[in-house]
Amino acid sequence: MSEPLLNIDSVTKNFGGFTALSNVTTEVQVGERFGLIGPNGSGKTTLINCISGLLNNDGGTITFDGHNLNGMKAHKRTAAGITRTFQIPRPFHSMTVMDNLKIPIEFVSGTGASQAAIAEQAMSILETMGMAEKAHQETSGLTQIELRKLELARAIAAKPKLLISDEAMAGLTGNEVDEVLEILISFNEQGMTIIMIEHIMRAVMQFSHRVICLDAGELIAEGKPDEIVKDKGVERAYLGV
Amino acid sequence: MIMRYKFEIGCVAFLVLAFILTQLGLNRFFFFAGFAVLQFIMIATAWNILGGYGGYINFGTAGFLGVGSYTSIALIQWSNVSIVPQIIAAAALAGLLGLAIGYFTLRLKGVYFAIATLALAIVLETVVNNWDFVGGAAGISILPTRKPELLGAVIVDRKIGVFGNYKEFLFFLIAGMTIFSVWVARTIEKGKLGRGLNAIKDNEEAAESMGVPTLRLKLIATTISGALMGAAGGIFPSYLTFIDPLTAFNLEFAVYSLAMPMIGGTFTWIGPVLGGLLLGTVQQVAIVTISSELNLLILGVVLVVFVTFAPHGLVGWFMKKN
Numbered sequence: 001m002s003e004p005l006l007n008i009d010s011v012t013k014n015f016g017g018f019t020a021l022s023n024v025t026t027e028v029q030v031g032e033r034f035g036l037i038g039p040n041g042s043g044k045t046t047l048i049n050c051i052s053g054l055l056n057n058d059g060g061t062i063t064f065d066g067h068n069l070n071g072m073k074a075h076k077r078t079a080a081g082i083t084r085t086f087q088i089p090r091p092f093h094s095m096t097v098m099d100n101l102k103i104p105i106e107f108v109s110g111t112g113a114s115q116a117a118i119a120e121q122a123m124s125i126l127e128t129m130g131m132a133e134k135a136h137q138e139t140s141g142l143t144q145i146e147l148r149k150l151e152l153a154r155a156i157a158a159k160p161k162l163l164i165s166d167e168a169m170a171g172l173t174g175n176e177v178d179e180v181l182e183i184l185i186s187f188n189e190q191g192m193t194i195i196m197i198e199h200i201m202r203a204v205m206q207f208s209h210r211v212i213c214l215d216a217g218e219l220i221a222e223g224k225p226d227e228i229v230k231d232k233g234v235e236r237a238y239l240g241v
Numbered sequence: 242m243i244m245r246y247k248f249e250i251g252c253v254a255f256l257v258l259a260f261i262l263t264q265l266g267l268n269r270f271f272f273f274a275g276f277a278v279l280q281f282i283m284i285a286t287a288w289n290i291l292g293g294y295g296g297y298i299n300f301g302t303a304g305f306l307g308v309g310s311y312t313s314i315a316l317i318q319w320s321n322v323s324i325v326p327q328i329i330a331a332a333a334l335a336g337l338l339g340l341a342i343g344y345f346t347l348r349l350k351g352v353y354f355a356i357a358t359l360a361l362a363i364v365l366e367t368v369v370n371n372w373d374f375v376g377g378a379a380g381i382s383i384l385p386t387r388k389p390e391l392l393g394a395v396i397v398d399r400k401i402g403v404f405g406n407y408k409e410f411l412f413f414l415i416a417g418m419t420i421f422s423v424w425v426a427r428t429i430e431k432g433k434l435g436r437g438l439n440a441i442k443d444n445e446e447a448a449e450s451m452g453v454p455t456l457r458l459k460l461i462a463t464t465i466s467g468a469l470m471g472a473a474g475g476i477f478p479s480y481l482t483f484i485d486p487l488t489a490f491n492l493e494f495a496v497y498s499l500a501m502p503m504i505g506g507t508f509t510w511i512g513p514v515l516g517g518l519l520l521g522t523v524q525q526v527a528i529v530t531i532s533s534e535l536n537l538l539i540l541g542v543v544l545v546v547f548v549t550f551a552p553h554g555l556v557g558w559f560m561k562k563n
């Protein structure tokens with residue numbers, strides 16, 4: 001098998017005396033659709049923060065596309081090809097939807113391009129996301145699904161090699177979940193590797209090639225979706241028995 | 242074509258107007274008051290680069306102004322350096338100070354950053370209070386250089402100078418510096434730096450995650466903002482002809498530099514210009530007619546009214562009307 005795109009080796013993260021991640025080891029292949037599940041507070045977002053650089057892991061090593069990420073600033077990791085969405089959407093609220101997308105284009109994927117070219121790229125992503133008619137709206141007027149789509153659109157605008165989606169579907173209806181799934185799968189088919197964190201089991205299982213499950217900061221299972229669904233440890237973690 | 246350079250044409254027109262005003266033999270008080278208003282606009286504009294665009298509240302304006310003032314004083318004391326190099330040195334030193342302060346404090350968020358910058362102003366004032374070379378706590382009088390020359394032309398002289406007296410010259414100088422500051426602020430606002438700073442203001446972690454080098458942009462902003470404040474301070478001793486630490490590091494500047502952009506509107510360069518014009522004028526009128534304590538009280542009331550009824554300042558209020 002070829003080199004993995006992302007290699008997570010014995011990653012540990014403590015908050016004071018509390019261990020949020022303990023010796024997590026896994027890898028994500030190029031082009032893979034990778035599911036990350038686990039009950040509330042199991043450390044999923046913390047792991048994403050360590051990968052994207054908003055937190056620094058206390059132990060272990062994360063390697064991406066041949067770069068050792070330890071100590072690398074978050075914006076450098078974005079430039080290297082990792083972008084993430086936030087579980088609670090964090091739009092640039094003083095900007096229009098379009099201007100939100102222009103930030104990662106101007107700073108990452110299209111540095112040096114003219115404003116017109118940047119706007120064109122932003123618009124084309126909004127079109128794929130079915131948000132073109134919202135382009136010039138302020139973000140304060142957006143609905144829940146629109147905010148979540150904006151979160152994804154803005155991350156995609158950075159043209160990442162690896163997109164990490166942190167619960168992009170929470171609070172969405174069945175149809176809306178399908179819509180977002182379709183978008184993610186189409187970007188994956190164009191070559192984007194995707195890590196999806198999700199509580200909606202149907203969505204992760206349908207989406208993922210491979211799934212890992214965290215519980216209390218430890219990796220307790222790793223496998224194909226159908227194996228994970230049957231896994232006794234995963235069942236226990238979710239049922240809390 | 243002309244529309245495209247509207248702003249630049251406006252700048253030149255303003256400078257020409259300022260120059261003509263100096264040639265009319267107006268009362269000296271006009272230039273004294275006009276200088277103060279322009280200096281207010283310059284300070285507000287400088288503050289807004291970090292505070293308005295980037296969302297980092299700098300309470301240390303007095304510190305940057307004071308460093309600028311005392312750079313000039315030190316240069317005069319050292320070897321009677323003339324005004325333009327004084328201002329350039331003041332800007333350079335205050336810019337470096339901005340960079341250093343930025344480096345050590347920009348990891349602090351919100352109110353902690355504001356407190357750190359306020360502390361800076363107080364520390365610097367204490368240093369100058371104990372530095373006799375520049376007059377210490379008692380202050381120092383300076384004499385304007387006689388017949389300053391630039392490129393062979395006599396700048397200030399009642400008969401043969403470009404300007405009839407020093408006040409007129411300083412008025413024209415601060416007009417140029419103010420225009421330059423507004424041009425800098427507008428260039429930042431319309432460029433990548435301004436957009437990056439706006440993203441930082443909206444959500445710093447999201448900005449960093451979207452590839453914005455947040456620390457670098459904040460450092461650039463504190464450096465430029467500090468340098469412009471330093472320049473505004475560097476010209477201050479020549480204007481006042483007497484300066485002491487209490488005046489140079491006057492904490493009222495912290496309040497004014499924050500109030501002017503808030504009243505005018507922080508998200509565009511016009512805001513600080515309007516706010517500075519308004520508060521500067523009110524302050525000059527108030528100095529003549531009422532006491533300075535009452536003056537601050539009025540400012541307080543005006544601020545509360547604006548924060549309540551026009552949170553986006555005059556600019557926001559006008560835009561909503563249309």
Ligand SMILES: Nc1ncnc2c1ncn2[C@@H]1O[C@H](COP(=O)(O)OP(=O)(O)OP(=O)(O)O)[C@@H](O)[C@H]1O
Pocket residue numbers: 015020038039040041042043044045046047087
């Ligand atoms: N900055 C922090 N400081 C202290 N504790 C934290 C911090 N961030 C997370 N934690 C703790 O670490 C644990 C893991 O949190 P994390 O957000 O990674 O969980 P999660 O798996 O994403 O949960 P959820 O499904 O609810 O989003 C939780 O107990 C949380 O309280």
Ligand SMILES: [Mg+2]
Pocket residue numbers: 044045046087
């Ligand atoms: Mg989470």
